[in-house]
Amino acid sequence: MMMNTWLDDYFKLYTSAAFQPSIYAPLIEFRDLALETRERGKKLIFAGNGASASIASHGRVDFSKQGKVRALDFNEANLITALSNDYGYADVFARAAEMFADDGDVLVLISVSGTSPNCVKAAEYAKSRGLTVVTFTGKSFDNPLKALGDINFWIDSSAYNVVECVHMIWMCTVVDMVVGKAEYSVT
Template sequence: MNDWNNWLDEYYAKFKPAFDPAVYANLVAFRDLAVDVRERKAKLIFAGNGASASISSHGRVDFTKQGKVRSLDFNEPNLITAFSNDYGYENWVARALEAFADEGDVCVFISVSGTSPNIVKAAEYAKSNGLQVVTFTGKSLDNPLKALGDINFWMDSSAYNVVEAVHMMWLTTVVDMLIGKAEYSVS
């Protein structure tokens, strides 16, 4: 038992950077941007790979349902496979943006490494087309996705599960900030 207690103490210490008050400014900035998107009737567009795709889907639903900010993600298998087949995997998210993004939309890209070619190329497309970009990354501070963001959430960890859990926490924190409280009915 003692060995696991020490292990758990060390494990949960990895989450400490997520609660640094330096993150608060980004949380407020993203909340304000989401309010602006909602008021302009634009939309948030979420994308990621693997677990980051799942976090994207969860974020999209919560921002739409609870936060009342129109949102979408690109996690439809038919879309992924058709666009990947026709345009190459590294280009499919950028091509989906080309098809679905409107002026004034904001892209939310999630990638632990910040080096996923399809997500980085999507961020490059977004920036070159005047779309704002919010990034959620980890691992290296100097990752290419973070370099393209207008608002950047970076978790100082190389532990995928830690970074992914923190990304989810930060996203849902912003949803709760839109509502103004942490406990509320979701029905």
């Protein structure tokens, strides 16, 4: 019975974060931005570390394949290791954005803490170029990455798995909003 109580409490972390009406506005904003990006022939560029890198890759694939929005991510091992070796890991995403971002592109940065130096530096670079920045963060409300975002997805939690799973839910929700429905053929 105690494990059931633990699970009840655990799943409340998800429902209290992921499914609140306060998230509707940024979801709609990101959908509108993705549609505008597609219409202008620009692209979404995704980056994150660890599990956030996996979310970035998933977002890139689904926005491209299902949403028909051009997208790329910075998760290629050769790119990461070459740029890290030459410029340091803190500059890897900013240097990649320098190489691949075009005017009008959107940088989507994912960091549970919102303090990952490579994400923060990439956001600073994007802002200096006039690019739009979308952030997915957790932990502290006033984290530096969120402060640089034009559209922000923030979850009030320090539970890494919860934050990462909620980020994935929100990302997939926006893809389905771009498609216009939740159930569709992926072939």
